[in-house]
Amino acid sequence: MTDTQSLGITLDELMDIIKQRSRSAPDSSYTAAMLAGDVDALLKKIGEEATEVVMAAKDEDRAQLCYEAVDLLYHLLVTCERFEVTADDLAAEIRGRF
Numbered sequence: 147m148t149d150t151q152s153l154g155i156t157l158d159e160l161m162d163i164i165k166q167r168s169r170s171a172p173d174s175s176y177t178a179a180m181l182a183g184d185v186d187a188l189l190k191k192i193g194e195e196a197t198e199v200v201m202a203a204k205d206e207d208r209a210q211l212c213y214e215a216v217d218l219l220y221h222l223l224v225t226c227e228r229f230e231v232t233a234d235d236l237a238a239e240i241r242g243r244f
Contacts, residue, residue, distance in 0.1 A: 157219070157223070157233070158233060160220070160223060161223055161226075161227070161228075161232075161233050163177070164181075164223055164224055164227045165227060166176055167181065168181045168227055168228075178226060180221075180223060180224050180228075180243045181227060181228055185228070188221070188224065188225055189225070190229065191221045192218070192221050192222060192225060195214060195218040195221050196218055198214040198217065198218075199211065199214045199215055199218050202214045202215075
């Protein structure tokens with residue numbers, strides 16, 4: 147993987163890792179814990195990360211906005227995995243909005 151890899155490829159790889167964690171559920175995996183834990187805790191995390199995105203944007207802090215946006219994306223993808231929403235489902239929804 148390179149730093150210039152497309153967002154789509156990178157998100158596909160991340161979704162694959164999340165899916166692997168859901169299958170193997172290693173004890174040391176934060177992702178596995180989020181997938182197996184209380185759904186309210188996962189959903190609360192999305193709210194927290196969304197708020198952090200808003201605050202970084204309000205502060206016009208580009209680096210922090212990037213960091214927080216990635217945290218939000220990660221937790222959204224974990225939530226999608228938990229509810230069996232696939233990358234294909236997301237892509238179809240996006241394409242349907244063009």
